[in-house]
Amino acid sequence: MITIHQPNITITGDKARLTADIEIDGENRPLWFEVDAAYAPYLCAERTDGFLVGLLHWAMEHRHDIVCETPVSADLYFGLTVNLIPALAKNSAVLYPVRITAETDDTPIANAGAVGTGISCGVDSFHVLAEYTDPPKPLRHLKLTHLMLHNVGSFGAGEKGRAIYLAHVEHVRNLARDYGFTVIFGDSNMADAFPQNFLYSHGYTSAFPVFALQKLWKTFFSASSGYDDITHFSLVNSERYGTSSHELLLLPSLCTNTLSILSGGAVLSRIEKVRKIAEYEPTYRYLTACGHTPHNCSTCRKCRRTILELYAIDMLDRYRAVFDVDHFYANRNWYFVRYLSKYWQGDPFFVEIYPLLRKRIPWYVFLRAGVTYGPQVLYRRIVNWNKRRPKNGGKRMAPQKD
C-alpha cells in the first residue's frame, strides 16, 4: 500500500520545492520536485495529481494500491481508473490493476496559460521545437512559451546522474541564451527514491514535473520518442516497451479540465522527425544524441544511429559542430559493420534506414559484418524472439487482497 500524504511547498534561498511524504508499507520516502523560487507560485500542492501520476507505473510493477490524502483532479481520476489502469493491466501478466482511493475535485486549477515541452536536445524534443516555436496561424495557440529540462530519471540515479543532469543544464542554458528560449530547470529525487527503467516508465515519471507546475501550464507537449509512428500502437506487455507505444491512450488519460498534455510527433517515424530537424538551425550546434553527455562521443550506439540517419538523408555535413563527421568518413566501413550487426538483430531504430543505406554499403562490408557478428546476431534474435508480443495470453493481474 502506498499512501501519498499532503504535498507542501518550501522555499530555501533561490529554490522552491514541492514535497510529499510517500509511505510504502510503513516506510517513508519523501519525493520532491524543485525549481527556481520565481516559479513557486505555479507549484500545485492542492492536488495529489503529480505524485500519483509519477508513481503510477512503479506502483503497477510493485503491486501497490494507492491512497491519496489530498484530492485528485476529477478528470485525471477518471482517465486513470476507468481507462488507463484497466487497459494496461488487462494486457499484461506483470502490471497490477492499482486501486486508487482518493477524493476527487473538479474545481478548475487556474493556470498562467503557458505552453511547454521538455528539452533534452535530442531528435524528439527538437522536433517539437521545430514544429511549435513558430506554428502556422491555425495552431498559434500552441506556440511554445517555456521549455523544461527535468531530472526525473533520464540521466540515471545517484551522483553520476546528477552530474549528467547538471552538464545538460549548462548545455540547455546556452541554447536558451543563443535562441531566446525561456527554460525551467526542474530537479527531483525521483530516480533515487523510486528507481525504475526510464524507457519503460518515462511517460509517467516525466508527467510528474508537469503536474507539479500545474498552475503554469495550459498545454504541455510530450515529445513522442518511438522508433516508429503510432500505427504500431499497442498495450500488450507494455512494461517491456517504451511508453510511446501506448501514448495515444496514456496522454489523454492524464488530462484535466485545465491541462492538456499532447503528443508531439506521434504520427511520425524516427527518420521523418530527423528530416524535420535537419532543417531546424538550432540543432546544428545543440543536437544531443549521446544521452549521457550533451557532448556527443560520435561512437556509441545512439551517436552512431543518429550519424547514420543524418548521413542517410545527406544532411550529416551540417552537424560538424556536434559530431566528429571527419571520423565518420574516415571510418565509414566500421560504422557500417556495427550498423549491420544492429540491423540484423532487428533493432527497430536501425531497420528503418536500411533502404536508404543499403546501396552505400560495399559487399565486402556485409561479409565482414557477417563473420564478425554472425553468432552474436543469432543469439540476440533468439532473445528478442522470446520478448515478442503477445505473450501474456490475456492473463489479468488479480487485485491485491486487503
Ligand SMILES: [Zn+2]
Ligand atoms: Zn555517444
